[in-house]
Amino acid sequence: MVPDNRRRALLDAAAKFFGRRGFAGTSIRDISAEVGMLPGSMYYHFSSKEALLLAVHEEGVHHIEESVRRALAKSSGNPWQRLEEACVAHLEALLGGNEYVQVVTPQFTRLLPADLSKQLVVQRDSYESLFATLVDAVELPRGVNRRLLRLTLLGSLNWTLIWYRKGGDSPAQIAQEIVRLFRVRLDEGSDGI
Amino acid sequence: MVPDNRRRALLDAAAKFFGRRGFAGTSIRDISAEVGMLPGSMYYHFSSKEALLLAVHEEGVHHIEESVRRALAKSSGNPWQRLEEACVAHLEALLGGNEYVQVVTPQFTRLLPADLSKQLVVQRDSYESLFATLVDAVELPRGVNRRLLRLTLLGSLNWTLIWYRKGGDSPAQIAQEIVRLFRVRLDEGSDGI
């Protein structure tokens, strides 16, 4: 029965500002004012600005990872279908409106001080290896660079954060179309065409 | 015979810091110290921190655009070949070590104040429409979303900034492999297979 609504509110506000203005571009005063708190009071809930970001990032990773794990738990398809379902879940989490996920991208991390950046990478680690496992399971024709496929597929999905606007195709449709862009021919390797 | 070495040095230092730490994460003092100048002296060369960024960004866009235009001027291939050559030139400019180009990406722009962000988008405008023209010229099978292809291809290329390290495949090889990932099957539409 602990009323950590204040902590929750701080996290929400931090996610919003960090995602839109970046870490350096956001002040403790921005965040605390958003929740009607005085700047110093934030330090009752978090030990530092960096600790706040770590908490936001962890929750963002968790949100995406759970979305994908749920999708995979329901899936019984072949490797290509599982990969596609994972991509759909990934994009639904990424574009679904959750503010925390905006902070879960290497482009965001790259601008941070090295030590802070490393801690975020650790938080993403298990999710990224999950994704690698899915790509590894897929059959490919000889000569296709599996690592490049993984990086390019993930990059294409994450890049939607830049251009996606509500009102057009749904995140799920976009993910399916993107996977199809890669899959169609590559998939033939396993069909023997 | 104007010795604008100092202006040049400021631009170089700004490109370096903006690219690595972001706009908000870089101070005038970082930049001026890098070139052995006092903070106030920068304002003799540029009217504001924003003006400095605008100049860096403009040069970054110019660098990429010229690389692509040169490649296209030499090219006499079909639309797919021209698109591939443009992608190669794009990636060679992006990964070739020029510090200015790190600032030429929507992910960087997204964190900026809206009015500044808009000015950068204007600077990128002509280059992006050049790229759109190339994608428009390519033959595609029915059902392939041309806009999505363009966004995904460009996203894949730009995403290499995240993971590219010297020592592996060259930027040109990576660009060719990425285009092939998209092209192989899509291209068949025009071959009637």
Next chain:
DNA sequence: CCTACCGATCGGTAGG
């Protein structure tokens, strides 16, 4: 370009 400086804002803290 330097000197010398401005007011504003920064992340963070002591004490309650």
Next chain:
DNA sequence: CCTACCGATCGGTAGG
């Protein structure tokens, strides 16, 4: 969580 405050740093300027 607020009060009250700290030293450091910020973008920028006047005057030369």
